[in-house]
Amino acid sequence: MEEIAMPETLAFDIYGTLVDPLKMEEKLEPFAGEKAGHLAKLWREKQLEYTFRRALMRRYEDFGVCTRQALAFATQSVGLELSREDERNLISAYQSLPAFEDALPGLRALRSQGHEMSAFSNGVEESARKVLEQAGLFEYLNTVISADEVKSFKPDPEVYRHACERLGGAPEEVWLVSSNPFDVIGAKSFGMRAAWVRRDPKTLLDPWDIEPDLVVRDLLHLAKELG
Template sequence: MPHAIGFDIYGTLVDPLEMTHELRALAGDRAERMSELWRQKQIEYALRRGLMRDYQSFGVCTAQALRYAAEAVDVELPEAEERRLLEEYQNLRAFADVGPALEKMKADGHRMVAFSNGVEETARTLLERAGILDHLGGMVSVDDLGTFKPDPRVYEYLAQRLQSPVEQTWLVSSNPWDVIGAKTAGLRAAWIRRSPEAVFDPWEVEPDLVAGDLLELSRSLSPAS
């Protein structure tokens, strides 16, 4: 039967580490490390703000993480360059498998939304520019609740917005902590293991499905499978 599915955006639908290319002129051979730190701190800052109940939007977390990454690798970050990089962050391309997989899953009758820590307007712009917004039935942002994944409330909110029982709602993410959050809240979850080197956190919580990309996931969730 068709499923109600929320897709994480960053790392699942689009690749945030693509920003390495944009950082090359600024950071040279430190660009890859700076990109990795930017992403790590972006996630960390959102998690910390959620725990502290000191909410600032994901855009704020992203900007602060960029400043941290620049300082950590000893790169000067002029204000104009910071603005340019944050704008380019909305131009991330979709992984090659995403468009065909979402098209197939839509044809199979699945109800699908993007589900993100990002502010809705920003996330919509990103998905539209990446050419995948039309494949989805909507956008669910944690900004509506003023907290972040993996707060159980945001996963319950996803199910509510999809008009689906929690236990029948799917979360699809490349981030193990996101999958664990969804499972702990009672949802079903698929881990997209985009890198064979990726390791799932040993928390005695397992994803319902593991797939290398969304095309593999679409085959696993196909009504004919």
């Protein structure tokens, strides 16, 4: 008899997993020209670095502040001076990040299989919800769980604990779905299950002897594995 897959509780990272922050390159081109790709990458790297540092220092400022300060650092590092209006426009554009090509059909397929699906992000709930709505993804998710609710950031174990409590499951009963290696390792370290969405085969997982339960190339592949 064919085994019937059971519905799972899935918590999806947003930035870098469902929507693509590096697509800000297109918005940066009018200001940075050929440096736009480098600038978008540096902006993202600094954004994450600032969340890590603030969590460790217990000097919390929300994800929007980290994003804005990371943009200031990135532009200054390439000798670019933005007007306040240009800065506001770029931060506003960050609320309209495009979904990865597989995100919508992948979420649709997973929803049809009966999985319980929520977003789980460092982003403030209101901003994260807006990003998902703009990308056409929110209707497939039950809710948004934000690290802002505990005033810290992934990979602080308290953030993963909060997500599991919100979802009503023990850590081993909840899946994190993320493209970010630090997030996958953080969730596994806490005791959750984790699916690493490795869209780029050149992306490496840190050699910490902590492995994801699943490695998939995209969300459609995840649906196939869980279905």
